Amino acid sequence: MRHIAIIGSGPAGYYTAEAAQKRWGDAVRVDIFDRLPVPFGLIRTGVAPDHQSIKGVARRYEKTALTDHVRFVGNVAVGEHVSVGELQALYDAVILATGAPEDRPLGLKGDDLANVFGSAAFVGWYNGHPQFAGLDPDLSGRHAVVIGMGNVALDVTRILAKTQREFTASDIVAHALDRLRASGIETITILGRRGPHNIMMTPRELGELGELERAIPLVDPADLPPIDEDAILEPGLRKSVTHLRSFAAFPESARKAKPIAIHFDFYASPKALLGEDGKVRAVQVERTAVMGGRPIGTGEIYELPADLVVSCIGYRTTPIPDVPFDERGGHFSNEDGRIAPGLYCVGWAKRGPSGTIGTNRPDGYAVVDLVAADIGGGADKRGREGFDELAEARGLEVVTFSDWKKIEEAEIAAAREGSPREKFVDIASMIAARD
Ligand code: NAP
Secondary structure (H helix, E strand, C coil), X not given: CXXXXXXXXXXXXXXXXXXXXXXXXXXXXXXXXXXXXXCCCHHHHCCCCCCXXXXXXXXXXXXXXXXXXXXXXXXXXXXXXXXXXXXXXXXXXXXXXXXCCEECCCCCECCCCECEEEHHHHHHHHCCCCCCCCCCCCCCXXXXXXXXXXXXXXXXXXXXXXXXXXXXXXXXXXXXXXXXXXXXXXXXXXXXXXXXXXXXXXXXXXXXXXXXXXXXXXXXXXXXXXXXXXXXXXXXXXXXXXXXXXXXXXXXXXXXXXXXXXXXXXXXXXXXXXXXXXXXXXXXXXXXXXXXXXXXXXXXXXXXXXXXXXXXXXXXXXXXXXXXXECCCCEECCECCEEECCEEEXXXXXXCCCCCHHHHHHHHHHXXXXXXXXHCCCCCCCHHXXXXXXXXXXXXXCECHHHHHHHHHHHHHCCCCCCCCCCXXXXXXXXXXXX
């Protein structure tokens, strides 16, 4: 028998469990830990609430979760309630699938001003992550600035721009929907420190900006490279740049027809955040030129009015005591997923925040290959039986998968019309809903 502990119940965690189950069938027991009482990590609290089709992948994870030898162990924070060392003593392999839940810091003067948020916090707020549900952003100002030109910047921009009607089929949480209803935002500027050929936005997601009810994306034609230079781009990026070209071609009448303008500000590197009475009022920006793919400051400085700033510049894994950490990469130190024999990492905790949800599937299968090579038939560890004793001794309030199904039922029952669920946004309500 092999006993495996997976820490983190997001895509990387469940793909890894699926791989272990497929490989060993009856000869494995997998426990998937999560610090929240609810499973699926980024699918629940990261993927945008208006991207329900992407969230559908949770059904695949549920299949794995419901197999006989895979268990969900919710509401247990590894590194806090139980140490990695203690789990290693109980399980043949401990696999960290904890993702990258912290914001990469902007590191600019003024980044501690009120109404400046990182995307982990802001996305967590509108997705009802218990850690960020109380964020309380002020959306009453006219100007929002979103820093970064990746898919998270697109998510944040789209959420700020949508009408209430456009949220009908989403599972955006009520506190965010209410706040957005009263939003005064008229301009959203997306700041990119490089040019149109350097965006990280994928075509489908970028195309959505062109179809919003009350907002129009605007690109200055002068920022676009000559069209024949698009030929060298890989096909996905070429499609994205084609969207930018179509945004640049919107006629004046189209601009006037929509009350919210989404400006793409290329070659624009944020230098400082300026405030008044402790709250952000502007972003100081330096114009750049791209040389050898890198943004170089030109010395030209300007100010963008900003009542709200959301920085979407990437994420970091949260370190865990006694686990080696690669500070530069912002993830656990590892060699292809192996931290040390018996201790592994997978997904964003292994490689940093890149790729799509599906990228985690091969990662999960690959880490199980490593585990198999290291542990063979297993070393007669106590596995879940040992953990259950420890949990009882410590008085941990473990949440099981069937508890989660009760929580989910209550969320579905509470949904507003057209929405799949109304999420609980605090841990106490989640736990109360299973009782
Ligand atoms: P990302 O794709 O890495 O984009 C980060 C952006 O931030 C880049 O434009 C980067 O510019 C910019 N940036 C980084 N440091 C900066 C700084 N100091 N100042 C100004 N700009 C800075 O990251 P992400 O948007 O957080 O997305 C993370 C991953 O999740 C990606 O793989 C993404 O595709 C995925 N995701 C997918 C979806 C979807 O498929 N619907 C939705 C959300 C997220 P440079 O390029 O110049 O460094």
